Amino acid sequence: MGQVPREQAGRGAAGALSKVLVANRGEIAVRIIGTLAEHGIASVAVHSDADEKALHVRLADESVALPGTAATENYLDITRIVRAAQDSGADSIHPGYGFLAENAEFARAVTDAGLVFIGPSGDAIEVMGEKVAARRVAAQAGVPQVPGTTEPVTSADEVRAFGTEHGYPVAVKASFGGGGRGMRTVAGPDEAEDALVAARREAGAAFGNSEVYLERYLSAARHVEVQIFADAHGNAVWLGDRDCSVQRRHQKLVEESPAPGLQEELRAEMGEAAVRLAKAVGYVGAGTVEYLVEDGRFYFLEMNTRIQVEHPVTEAVLGMDLIAEQLRVAAGEPLSVPTSGPAPRGHAIECRINAEDPAGGLFVPSSGPIHALQVPMRPGVRFDSGYESGDEVAPHYDSMIGKLVVWGPDRDTAIRRTLAALDELVVDGVPTTIPAAEAVLAHPDFAGVAFTTRWLENAVEFPTATAVGTEEPDDADGDEGGRDEVWVGGRRYVIPFFTGAGAAAPAEPAARRSRGNGTKRKSSGDPGAGGSGAVSSPMQGTVIAVKVADGDAVTAGQILFVVEAMKMENPVRSTVDGKVGEIGAAVGDVVTAGARLAVVVPA
CATH class of the missing domain: 3.30.470.20 (ATP-grasp fold, B domain)
Structure with a gap:
């Protein structure tokens, strides 16, 4: 395998692009703005009302306000973002990841406006970003796959039929997104309806499209992905791999590069398969081909037509700036890395x-x-x-x-x-x-x-309450409120009970993590919390589902509400057996952390 010419990586990007609008927020916007500054390229940030004072806005050379708070009003508004680029004099747009990064309509709107889209073509995004179509291309390119549907699914009967044919668990997955959003695992036929509804709802909110498809869920697989890059001169290479198996809620927590424990032959096969896939759709830019690896075999999972959240680990072992490489390719330059499989360093x-x-x-x-x-x-x-x-x-x-x-x-x-x-x-x-x-x-x-x-x-076992250093209860056993409650930092927390259906949600979010030393004190709390039957929102968010009515009989662990916060759906469950009364929230309500949603009168 070849070695990356580190002194050349990213060279040539600064000469062709003069001002880039970054159509994103948070750390990826900051990351892109930093590389733009290093290459002498002006940056334009966009921001919602909530992000008016955000770091990416402070660091950019200029910014454009996109009024509203919900992402649909700003970061997902194609017309507003393109107009912002035009009004600011930007010549190109970098989408980052998430939001509109894998939206073919957005890519086309950018190029139709005479701007450079720093990413693949709209056609490539449409084919590979739409997961069902991507599976068809993968089959044509000879890339192994797990069993899955080739058309979107719309009914729970289709989910159950697939499970009967291929076995459970079944993964319901968003057709137009990634990052674990819009994905649900169905363990058996009884879960099909709720999983399908939740996946479609979350996919629509995160990606603006609620289509989903099905795959046989491999329960003993590792998640390994391959970084690919292609330019407009017909060059396509794979630049190492990453292991992303450590996940919760199908979202990654820890990633590493190179993926440990792989046979070099398997590693190379995965890389070459990824390049075949890219060439099959005339791909240009940065992309990632994700695989499931089980028993020495690999299976195509999906292709992400954007820069990945975890791209820095590849940068660290290859000595590259992958954002700069994106700029280079967008400027029409050839890849700085001529051959696939550069040897990782460390x-x-x-x-x-x-x-x-x-x-x-x-x-x-x-x-x-x-x-x-x-x-x-x-x-x-x-x-x-x-x-x-x-x-x-x-x-x-x-x-x-x-x-x-x-x-x-x-x-x-x-x-x-x-x-x-x-x-x-x-x-x-x-x-x-x-x-x-x-x-x-x-x-x-x-x-x-x-x-x-x-x-x-x-x-992996996690503590039932986050450690704090400012306040602690006087009673060491913390069992004053019963064995399902504990005082931490002067506040009451419910220790979740895990059942086959999942875990009961805490009455309040745990206190912040701190390393300070503090004095112990004891304070009184809400007598209706936790095991007494009060059902509270564990976080600030929006109620998107109410699954019970006044007078319904429920059991401990049963989902009563679903609250969406930070692009994640969070079930709120009853902590006791009993009867529902005093429902205090409806779909669409914005609630604060600790807000009472209902009361369950213990049986």
Whole structure:
């Protein structure tokens, strides 16, 4: 395998593009703006009302306001974004990832307006971004696949028929998106209806299209993806691979490059299959081909026609700037890397730091101000973030605060360095996934590469409450409110009970993660919380489903409401057996964390 000419990577990008509008927000917008500045290219940020003071706006050379708070009013509004680029004098648009990044209509609108779209053509996005069509292309290119549908599905009967033919579990997946949004796993026929409705609803909200398709879900597979790049001169290469198996809710938490434990022959086969796929659709730009790997075989999962969230681990082991390579290709230059399979240098690990409380394995989204953000100063450590101390995590968008990327000369060193960096990383003000990442990297299964996509949810135990340093209960056992409740930081939390149907949601979000020392105190709480039958929203969000009515009999663990927050649907369950009364929320209501949704009178 060849070596990347690191001194050449990204060269040529600055000469052809003069001003780029970044049609995104958060850490990826900050990441792109940084590379644009390095290459002497002016940047234009767009922002919603909620993001008026966001970091990507502060860093850009200029910004354009897109009024409204909901993403459909701004970051998903094609007409507004194209007009913003034209009015600002931008000559090109970078979509980042998420939002409109894989929207063929958007890519075409950009080019129709006489602007450069920094990504593949609308035709390529339409074919590969639409997952059902992508499966057909993969079959023609000779890329192995798991059983799946070749047309969108619209009824639960279709889901049940597929499960009968191919077996359970079945994955219901968004046809026009990725990142785990719009995906549900169906364990049996009784779950088909709810899973289909939820997947379609979430896909529509995240990607503007509610079409879904089905695949046989491989429950013991690893998730391995291959980075590809192609230019307008007919060159297409694969640039290494990444393991993304550590997931919760089908969304990645920890990624690494190169994927450990793969036979080199299998690695090369996956790379060449990815290149065949790209050439089959005349692909130009950055893309990622995702596979499931099980028992020494690989199966096509999907192709993401954009830069990936986890691209920094590839950059770390190849010494490249993949955003700069995107600019280079968009400017009409040939690839800076002439051959596939450049040899990686060392090992890199990325931990996604999200504003979520992992207590009890629930990963409840949580918005609020970041009082302090301190990044460790260690060799090989990088932190890509859309926030600084004093910024606020809004409840309207994705929960990601940043990505901790750590490089080491080998995997063992990278793991040790990442654990040390996680221990020193401070995000004060909101609960984060730092404890979850620490639990993953410290687990012997991770060191031994004994994990699959189901491993995190099935094998890793998380504490039932996030540790705090400011306040603690006087009573060490914390059982004053019963064994299903605990006082933490002067607030009452419900310890979730896990059942076959899932976990009960906490009455309130756990307190923020902190490393400070504080005094213990005890305070009174709401006597209606937790096991008493009060049903509260675990986070600020929008009620998108009410599954019960006054007087209904329910059982502990039964889903009563669904609250959407930070692009994630979160079921709110009853903590007791009883009868529903005093429903206080309807579909469409915006509720705060701890807001009472209903009361279940214990049986």
